[in-house]
Each structure stands twice: as structure tokens, then as C-alpha cells.
Amino acid sequence: MHYNISLPPAHLSSFVQYFWQVQVDFANKKNFTHISTASSCSGLQFYFEGGFGNAQNSSFVSFEKAAVFHGQTNSPEDFITNGSAGIFGVKFYPFAVPLLFGVPATELTNQILTLDILLGSEGTALIERIYTARDFTERVGATSQFLINQMDVTKPLDGRIVDAVHLINLRNGITDLASLLKKVSLSERQFERKFNEMIGFTPKSYAKIVRFEYAKNCFETNTQSFTDIATLCGYYDQAHFNRDFKALSGHTPKAYHRNYSALKPDV
Numbered sequence: 001m002h003y004n005i006s007l008p009p010a011h012l013s014s015f016v017q018y019f020w021q022v023q024v025d026f027a028n029k030k031n032f033t034h035i036s037t038a039s040s041c042s043g044l045q046f047y048f049e050g051g052f053g054n055a056q057n058s059s060f061v062s063f064e065k066a067a068v069f070h071g072q073t074n075s076p077e078d079f080i081t082n083g084s085a086g087i088f089g090v091k092f093y094p095f096a097v098p099l100l101f102g103v104p105a106t107e108l109t110n111q112i113l114t115l116d117i118l119l120g121s122e123g124t125a126l127i128e129r130i131y132t133a134r135d136f137t138e139r140v141g142a143t144s145q146f147l148i149n150q151m152d153v154t155k156p157l158d159g160r161i162v163d164a165v166h167l168i169n170l171r172n173g174i175t176d177l178a179s180l181l182k183k184v185s186l187s188e189r190q191f192e193r194k195f196n197e198m199i200g201f202t203p204k205s206y207a208k209i210v211r212f213e214y215a216k217n218c219f220e221t222n223t224q225s226f227t228d229i230a231t232l233c234g235y236y237d238q239a240h241f242n243r244d245f246k247a248l249s250g251h252t253p254k255a256y257h258r259n260y261s262a263l264k265p266d267v
Contacts, residue, residue, distance in 0.1 A: 004136045012147055015096035017041065019140045023049070023086045034079045035259060037216065038248035040201075040209045042071050042108065043091045044115070044143070046130045050085025067115045067127040071097070071108035072200045074209060076250035088130060088139045090147075094165055094199045094206070095157055100150050105200030122146075160184040161198045164191075168203070173211030174234035177203060212248045215241070219257050226253050 001024045008016040046067045072094060097105040101118070115123035129142040164180050177188065180203055184191055195203050215233045218224060224232070230241035245253050 006136070006140050009144060012144060015093045015099055015151075016147065017091045017093055019088075019090055019136075019143065021086070021088045021136045021139065024081070025084045034081065035076070035249065035251065035256065036079055037076050037250070038074050038209050038212060039070075040072055040206060040213060041092055041094050042069065042097055042105075042200075043089055044069055045087055045089045046127065046139070048086050048088060048131055050081050065131060067123070067130065069108070069111075069113050069115060069118050071111040072105065072209075073110045074201065074205060074248065075110060076248060078250060088136070088143075090143055095162055097200065098198055099152055099155060099157060100147065102152055102155070104197040106196055109200035119150075122150075158194055158198060160186060161195055164195065164203065165199065165206075168207050168210055172214035172233065173207040173209070175207055208244070209248065211235075212244060215245065215253075216249070216256070219253070229253075 001022060004021040006019045007013070008018065044067070047065060049065075092100070095105075097103070097108055101108065115127055117123075119126070126142070126146045129146075130139050133139045133142060161184070164184050167180065167183055168175055181188060181191060186194070192202055195201075195206070199206055201209070211233055215229055215235075218229045218232065226241070227238055230238050233241070235241035235244065242253060245251075245256070249256050251259065
């Protein structure tokens with residue numbers, strides 16, 4: 001497995017976290033499973049090589065050269081692919097949806113939509129540019145130009161909600177509503193409504209996912225025990241940690257760690 005990552009140009013850095021590309025070639029495997037966990041962020045994915053399908057389906061359905069938008073999600077879903085595949089993607093910040101697509105984020109929560117349906121002819125044109133690009137650099141350039149054109153600068157982001165998102169992220173989801181309300185100077189009802197429209201989740205749900213993502217990252221970057229990770233991430237006890245992790249990843253911590261360790265990417 002080979003993995004590339006590229007930071008966005010400065011004029012996109014307020015809502016694009018990074019561009020990425022992964023290519024796999026497991027000659028000894030007919031297919032492998034990609035674990036798609038709950039995510040606080042939306043993004044774009046272009047499957048430019050190989051066939052992909054939903055692992056929960058009884059039969060394999062090819063998604064060869066599919067291009068999709070995936071919304072922020074609070075539920076896991078596993079996908080399968082054949083032994084040789086390539087995916088290019090963009091990971092957005094949580095507040096990117098209204099700016100890029102002109103709808104409340106709640107409308108795209110837990111949604112996976114093909115780009116031609118979501119964006120019409122402009123989406124179709126972008127798909128063609130990505131598929132004909134010679135390499136990762138060309139794909140980043142084509143997508144960057146598309147996103148610049150797609151931005152609606154007449155709809156400025158609510159800085160109070162952006163600040164709240166940054167605070168939750170800074171604290172790795174280990175925060176409470178009272179602390180956030182002090183930061184934004186809004187009533188609880190106003191804050192929850194605005195946050196939900198812009199992020200696609202309530203503040204509490206968003207923080208829960210961010211904390212899970214922090215725990216998952218601990219699995220992937222160090223050798224701490226499950227108990228130590230549970231404590232570091234602010235869970236009440238190991239049972240609470242196991243329950244939340246299973247709900248948001250579809251796997252127990254032990255099973256997830258075993259699957260990830262077997263598929264560590266080469267950068």
C-alpha cells in the first residue's frame with residue numbers, strides 16, 4: 001500500500017484539510033476490506049482504479065471509477081475492493097459543506113452521493129479531469145481549481161461556530177456544553193441550531209466523534225494499551241470506551257487494531 005498526502009494552497013486552507021491518494025496492490029488477495037469509520041468531516045473520493053463495493057452486501061457490486069461525496073457520518077460502513085486499486089480524495093473541515101454546496105450540513109449528514117448527482121455537469125467534468133490526470137500532483141491541481149470556483153464567498157461562515165469547532169478539536173472532543181457556550185456567547189438553543197446547520201451534528205454528537213477519532217489515532221500512531229488510551233481520551237471506564245468504539249467503527253478496539261496493523265500504508 002502506498003499513500004500520498006498534500007496540504008492545500010493557502011487560499012483553500014480554511015476549509016480543506018488535505019488531499020490524499022492511496023494505491024494498493026495485494027497480488028495474493030482477491031479482495032480486502034477497508035474499514036470506514038464514523039467521521040467528523042466530509043470529503044470527496046475518486047476511485048480511479050479497481051472495483052469497490054459495500055462489504056455488508058451479500059454480492060459484490062463493482063464501483064469501478066466511481067466518484068462520490070461522503071458526508072460527515074456517525075455510523076461505520078466497511079467496503080471491499082479487489083487486490084489492485086487506486087483512490088484519490090479530499091478531506092474537508094467540518095464547516096465546509098454550506099460554503100461549497102450551498103445547503104445546511106444536516107442535509108448531507110450520513111449521505112454518499114455520486115458527484116454527477118450532487119454537482120451535475122460540473123461534477124461530471126471534474127470526474128473526467130481526475131480520471132485523465134497523469135499523477136497525484138495533477139489531480140490535486142484540478143481539484144483545487146474546481147473548489148476555488150465552487151466556493152460561495154457571499155455566504156461567510158459564522159465565526160462563533162468555527163471557534164467552537166476549533167475548541168472541540170483542540171481538546172480532542174473532551175469538553176462540555178457549558179465551556180462551549182461561554183466561548184460563543186449564544187443561548188443553548190441558538191448555539192445547537194446554528195452548530196447543527198453548519199456542522200451536521202449537535203455539539204455533543206460532534207465532540208463524541210472527535211474523541212473517538214482521537215482514540216483511533218492513538219491506536220494508529222503509538223503502542224499504548226487500550227486501558228491507557230481509554231483514560232487518555234476521557235472515557236469513564238474500559239466498558240464505556242469499548243461501547244463507543246464499537247458503535248462508531250463497527251469493530252471492537254482489539255479487532256480494529258489487528259486489521260489496521262495488517263494494512264499499514266507506506267508513505
